[in-house]
Structure formats: C-alpha cells, structure tokens
Amino acid sequence: MSSAVPATTAATAAARQEGAVAAEAEDDVVAIPLRHPWRWVVAAVLVLALAGLLASLWTNPNIEHSTIATYLFNPKIINGVGLSLLVTVIAMLVSTVLGVLLAVMRLSKNPVMNAFAWLYVWVFRGTPLLIQIVFWGYLGLLYSQISLGVPFTDFTIFSVDTNTLVPAFVAGLLALTLNQAAYSAEIIRSGMLSVDPGQHEAAASLGMSPSYTLFKVVLPQAMRVIIPPMGNETISMLKQTSLLSVIAVLELYTVATQISSQNLRQVELLLVVSAWYLFLTSVLSVPQYYLERHYGRGTAAQAPTLLGRILQNRITQNRITPRSKR
Amino acid sequence: MTETLVRASNVRKSYGHVEVLKGVSLTVKPGEVMCLLGPSGSGKSTFLRCINHLERINGGRIEVGGELVGYARRHGKIFEMNPREVSRQRRGIGMVFQRFNLFPHMTAVENIMAAPVGVKKMERAAAKARAHELLERVGLSHVAGHYPAQLSGGQQQRVAIARALAMDPELLLFDEPTSALDPELVGDVLDVMRRLAADGMTMIVVTHEIGFARSVADTVVFMDGGVVVEAGSPAEVLDNPQNPRTVAFLNSVM
Ligand SMILES: Nc1ncnc2c1ncn2[C@@H]1O[C@H](COP(=O)(O)OP(=O)(O)OP(=O)(O)O)[C@@H](O)[C@H]1O
Ligand SMILES: [Mg+2]
Secondary structure, eight states: OTTHHHHHHHHHHHHHHHHHHTTOOTTSOOOOOOOOHHHHHHHHHHHHHHHHHHHHHHHOTTSOHHHHHHHHTOHHHHHHHHHHHHHHHHHHHHHHHHHHHHHHHHHSSOHHHHHHHHHHHHHHHHSOHHHHHHHHHTHHHHOSEEEEEOTTSSOEEEEEEHHHHSOHHHHHHHHHHHHHHHHHHHHHHHHHHTSOHHHHHHHHHTTOOHHHIIIIIIHHHHHHHHHHHHHHHHHHHHHHGGGGGGGTOOSHHHHHHHHHHHHOOHHHHHHHHHHHHHHHHHHHHHHHHHHHHHHTTTSTTOOSSHHHHHHHHHHHHHHHSGGGOO | OTTOSEEEEEEEEEETTEEEEEEEEEEEOTTOEEEEEOOTTSSHHHHHHHHTTSSOOSEEEEEETTEESSEEEETTEEEEOOHHHHHHHHTTEEEEOTTOOOOTTSOHHHHHHHHHHHTSOOOHHHHHHHHHHHHHHTTOGGGTTOOGGGSOHHHHHHHHHHHHHTTOOSEEEEESTTTTSOHHHHHHHHHHHHHHHHTTOOEEEEOSOHHHHHHHOSEEEEEETTEEEEEEOHIIIIISOOSHHHHHHHHHHO
16 A cells, blocks of 8 residues: 555656656756666555455455444444543543643742652552543542532531543543643643743743743644644544443444344454544544644645645656756 | 833852852943943843743842832842742833744744733733734734744844833843854844834844944943953953953954
C-alpha cells in the first residue's frame, strides 16, 4: 500500500521531466530520474502476503461470514460503538482540560501546586489503568456512602449512596479521564516548554497577564508540538474503552462478548469489533489533520489545504529534479 | 517628578553568587534618548530587563514615572507587587528585543493588536485601525497580513517596534535592536528609531551602533563590569573619553 505512493510520484515526476525538456536551455542537465526497482519488488511481496492472509480468512470454514454481516450493523453493536465513541470524546476533552491545569501547576513556581501535580502524575501514571478502572468500579465497596462535610466531625452537608452517584458508566469515564489527564499533562507540559522563552518576555513586556499569555501566546504555539502525540492518545483512548468491559459498561467490546457468549461465534464478533475500531480510529484522525493545519499557521512547513499539500508536494518535486543540479 | 522619568539608584543584581550589576545609578529625563554601550557581559541587558521588572533586583531601587518598579508603597511600607500590578506597570514601558520575539502564530497586524485588545480592552476595529496606522509609520503597510516567518529580519523588528508603540508607552527600551540583522537591513530600523527620537519618545537603547549613538543620543553611558564607567553627552563620551576602559572599548568597536 504505502510503497505505491512514492512509485506514483516518481512516475509523475518523470512525466513532468519529459514535458519540461523542450523548454530547457542548453546548459541544463537533462537526466533520467533515479529508478527504484526494489520498491516494486517489496510491494509485490507484501501485496501477495496480504492477499494470501485475506484469502485464508475468507475461505476458512470455521468462520461464518454471514454472522459477520448480520452483526456488523446489529443495533446492540451500534449502541456499543456509540458508547465507545462517546466515552472517548468526553474522556479526551475533560482530560485535556485537566492536563492543561496539571501542566500549568507543574510549571508554576508555587511549590504546593507543583508538588500536587507531580504526585498526581506519579500515582495515575504509575499504576495500571485496569486496576484504576476496577477501583472506580468498586468504589461502592470501599465507601458505601459519599458525603460532603467537615472532616473528622459529624457535620455533613449531604450524603448519597455511592452506587447511585457513581454508576458503572460514570466510574469508567472517571477512570479513563483521570488516567489520561496524567499522560496529557506531560505532553502539554513538554509542548509548553518547547515555546521560546522570548515569547514569555515579549508578552510580559506588553503588560499581558500570566493567564492571557498562557491562552493567547504560549498554548497556541505549544499546540503544534502537542497535537500529534494527542492524536495518538485519542486513538489509544478509543481502544482502551474496551477495558471498561471489566466493570460491565456496555461499550463495543462488552456488547460483542455478551453476544458471542450466547451464539459462541467469538472470532466473527471479534472481527466485527475490529472492523469498527479500525473505522473509528480512521475517523478520529480527521480532526487531527485540521487541528494541525490550524495551529501550524505562520510556520513555513504549513500546507494550507489537502489540495495545497498536493500542490506544494509538486513544487518541491520540481525543485529536486536534476534540472536544479547545475 | 516630571524632571526625571527613570531614576535608578545603586541597582544591584546577582545570579547566584555572581554579581552582575554592582550599583548602577542613572537618570533619564522625559524625551531623552540614552544609549548604553559596553563590552559583552557588562550587564547592559540585565539592567534594561530590571527596568521593566523582567528581572528582580537584589538591591537599590528603580523608579519610572515616580513609581517604584515592582514594589508598591502602602501605609509607609513597601510591598512586593502581585503579578497583576506588575503587568499594569509594564504597560507603560515598551521593550524591543534583539531577536524580535514576534508572536509567530499571528500576522503582523495581529501582533500589534494583541496587547491593545487583550490588555487595554480596546475594541477590535479601533485596535486594527491603530495597528495599520502604526504599520504605516514604520513603512510596512504592505505586509500587514504576513506572518513573521514571511518577513525579513528588518521588517520583523519594525513590526516589533510598532507592537511596542501600540501600548502608548512613556518609555521604550531597546536591547541591541539591530544586532541580529543583516547589515543592509540595519538602516531601516535605525531610521524608524531616529524618527521616534525626533517625535520626543523617551528611549534607552543598548547598541553597538556608535554612529547612531553619536547622532541621536542625548546621553551616552558606558558600562563595564556591572557599573557605569562613564556618562555624558556623545561629544564627551565618544569623542573625548576620560576613562581608559572607555577608550579601549571605543577603539575596539570603531
Ligand atoms: N539568567 C542568567 N543566569 C545567570 N547568569 C546570567 C543570566 N543572564 C545573564 N547572566 C550573566 O550576567 C552577565 C551580564 O549579562 P548581560 O546579558 O546583562 O550582558 P550584556 O552587557 O547585555 O552583554 P551582551 O553585549 O553580550 O549582550 C553575563 O556574565 C551573563 O553571563
Ligand atoms: Mg545583552
């Protein structure tokens, strides 16, 4: 697949090269572009291997294709897809806000905030996510009542049953969000550190407040560094939602295992689930492209649109053709 | 009060155990242009950065417009200012940096509008009109929509000057504004500064441009080793230096 791309660009470059010949002056070097025969060989081997694998799955008598077709758009599965996506989006949004907060605390000169942020990251990054999910899911066993009041006195403002306040869905969301915040905080912190200290000084010299400087000067520039790893995190998050099956949140994977435990078509349902995860991860990488473009403004490497990126590619192609080797 | 805009008395500043400013005293009158000269490491940038409290001083005092920089007098006592008060104070003191420090994610005109809109709460339309006016003043109307990366160093520095002017400061600090520029671009920036001086702007300029100092400065101050070695009119300091360190420095740069 991927090796096909350079092959086509090489072909177009060659075509343009021929077209350009007529207009060239005598002293131009007219050369045949470098050939890449091994790319074709490797591509052929990979395509063959992939085709073989797909064929073996397709012809495998142990896989019932009709089951896959039936369950791909089963309402329960669709609901599971919706819930997985919902959890991913909410957890990523809230954890990003928390991550910014933690990163700012971590970079602040206030020792109390600094220590708190450090401790937070230490705890949530240092323990397995699975354990954190189970912990929030079983919170009701630890504290049967959650109450707000003055510690170490009998005075309470309100008190509710833990399982009412924190149903499985909320517990799962909480677990993923709090865990992700620790990772996001580190990504955002490194993004903020990548901004030239001169930017802080320029903002300060203009009388900008620390918070205005953060939101209008530092974060917009840090975004360029933050977004690619956050794209990764979003895709990990989507896949991690399947861990919520341990506390019976009805997301995609839980639903699929419930179905397969009845019809005993485990492999088929796993294929259904995988197809959906692949589809969702593809969809989730679209916003990343637009965010990168938005925050890349003002930098030389910026491509204005998808079309612009293609055009820009052609311009660079032009420049590296042997013509320029005078 | 109006006789002096900046009064620095015995300003001391250390980084760790190294004392970089060892008691700097000087005064600047409104409308005066002061050029600070001195060898590398003599503390010129550090002193400039103390004036708008980018650095905290360890001793002495700096007053701008009769107000202590970074400290507030209340009930006869002196308190350290909180960040909000420091920000307010800095609005009256513009600064132009050696490496321009424009905001790369904003166009030229957005760079100039940012502080008036965000800090002074000026209306966008008014701020934009003002920004275009300032761009014209530095001769850059045609690049209003360009990002810093699309501008030459000289153009960036002139946008940076316009950005500082947008806050209507009573004092402008320049830290080697032309040192990062290709020689052929230096003139444009110095011309803009020359016009500001003629318009009566109070400026403190750290520079190695002796020609500029001679023709524009009212006062030339020579610093070395964290102290003011010699100060006076350009004719006194540049053409008839008294201190051997001044003589040696001037010989090395001219
Ligand atoms: N943040 C800092 N931490 C430690 N030392 C510093 C710091 N900033 C400056 N110094 C030291 O303080 C001294 C004075 O520096 P400063 O930048 O004020 O000199 P300068 O006169 O502006 O020199 P130049 O002409 O090279 O810009 C130098 O010895 C420098 O190493
Ligand atoms: Mg300096």
